[in-house]
Amino acid sequence: MPSSPRTVSLAVIPGDGIGPEVIAEALKVVRAAAPEGVTFDTTEYPFGAAHFIATGEILSDENIDSLKQHDAILLGAVGGDPRDARLTGGIIERGLLLKLRFALDHYVNLRPTALFPGIQSPLREPGLVDFVVVREGTEGPYVGNGGGIRIDTPAEVANEVSVNTAFGVERLVRFGFATAQSRPAKKLTLVHKTNVLVHAGGLWQRIVNRVALEFPDVAVDYQHVDAATIHLVTNPSRFDTIVTDNLFGDILTDLAAAISGGIGLAASGNINPDGTFPSMFEPVHGSAPDIAGQQLADPTAAILSVALLFDHLGLADAAARVRAAVSVDLAARGDSARSTAAIGDAIAGAL
Amino acid sequence: MPSSPRTVSLAVIPGDGIGPEVIAEALKVVRAAAPEGVTFDTTEYPFGAAHFIATGEILSDENIDSLKQHDAILLGAVGGDPRDARLTGGIIERGLLLKLRFALDHYVNLRPTALFPGIQSPLREPGLVDFVVVREGTEGPYVGNGGGIRIDTPAEVANEVSVNTAFGVERLVRFGFATAQSRPAKKLTLVHKTNVLVHAGGLWQRIVNRVALEFPDVAVDYQHVDAATIHLVTNPSRFDTIVTDNLFGDILTDLAAAISGGIGLAASGNINPDGTFPSMFEPVHGSAPDIAGQQLADPTAAILSVALLFDHLGLADAAARVRAAVSVDLAARGDSARSTAAIGDAIAGAL
Ligand SMILES: CC(C)[C@H](C(=O)O)[C@@H](O)C(=O)O
């Protein structure tokens, strides 16, 4: 079924380190997989650590307004050398990545995990790995609501506040249930630490209990975050849809990526389901300055992020084709080392 | 070298579920391994979920005063059926376990991880696994400094505050450096999330940087908590001494236990290094009500906690003997199922 003609305005932030390399391949796949009649009109933005060092600009209100004009954003990776004194305290991560998540109300951070055929897990017997983490993206300990007194004295106190609202948790939990309902296993696991973080945990648990009544076909359970890490390495098949807070989701999705072949394959979508603002798609990996510019990076995570972008744009067939092409490429990979561009060409060529 | 005659006053809290079963075996090992001239005088306390349900008492100030009279505490596991409405919100965990950690100033939560010969890791190629997590025990998000407003309404806000002090972080970091210095690899890794939790993370990083100057023979590095979970499953050999906050330590030590054979083998010490209050030793596992009373629990974690107790009492030879006996038993285990008592008898008998 041909889609009706349409132009998608895509903002592209290649970023730092390996970002531009993986984005170049992702864009090949965008073009190769776009259904007939759907045109992608891309605008590149220079943001990142290098841009900050060169210009002093991280992300201004005008920049954000400009990004808002697009239908979606594709981001490579941002961040420079962690030892660079000009970049300490996560200034780029917070001033760019997290700022975008907050400014564009990306309250769903969607991170699917699947062990593709041919990929060796570090686990001896991974079994079937196919789950998705629905991570909250605009609350929790990420709100920047902390501070210190008597800094750098023996009497220093430094606090960090995790802020959780019924508004924020409920919309995320609803998205989680809808996600679970759309999957064959129809199982939702809330992950939190309700036995210690009783106020936030109580809010999450009560909202899950309540929303669950509207989704009687979805099975629901709960795990403490510490126990969840055990299950992720001993029995990942037990997971289908994990719903969790911003920080726990950050931790669990890196672990999830590790057990399914590494962050070279892990895609993510920072989604504003309401469509008020453009959603943003990015590989889970960082800018890896140590291997940048050498065509050593695996563009697969960026390419799988394009599949999430297609899903979000309602182009489910194109998304499925991208995943199928990735799957074929991964299955044939073996031990041979290919350049970033060779991998991108192979996947784009198979489309 | 015989120790001088001495009586150690040991408080024993068997607790709930499998707690009493594993503690019975741990006490056999205490008796079998105690050096000549060292007598253990044990006093049993009934605290736990069952005691709370029967009496309404969790842990009173008088109970704490009584526990303070002892040289050390051995705890099995506490907690009842998580679906029991009388036990929601971690009332036992917080009212008993965490209350003791705070009241007895257990600022070091020491959790060694080793893959014993004969134990199969869920990792395909674990390599050498031999590290220790030095987890902070009295600060961070565990302080109970949270609250909610408009609870159970659509306008609810629930906050949790992580409190970190130079006082608390520095004493823990010093213990971490001393631990690293005592180990062959002499390597300390700070784990935090400094790019997001900048105030707390900054405090931890600055204190590590400063104390490091006093330990020039200890190599120091840093990892974000999310990245640390990746390394724990792809290359655990890179870790020697991990120093981290209360919540990150909780998560990482369950994962560490999983990769090294499961929480059935993971020991922990809640330590007050100053000796002002008795330290407490407990397996990392919970009360596992589903398998309680059936002699199905593995007492090894409780027995290895006894080794930590011996270490703390300055009985290093006895500690080493316990670990050696456990190691021999684990190497011979194979697939045969033995009762809790049979495992305890075998280890105690080998001493
Ligand atoms: C770079 C960092 C701020 C970010 C996060 O913690 O969310 C990253 O780890 C991620 O998971 O996207």
Ligand SMILES: CC(C)[C@H](C(=O)O)[C@@H](O)C(=O)O
């Ligand atoms: C039971 C719970 C409160 C506790 C913790 O979170 O510290 C446990 O998970 C542990 O690690 O000892």
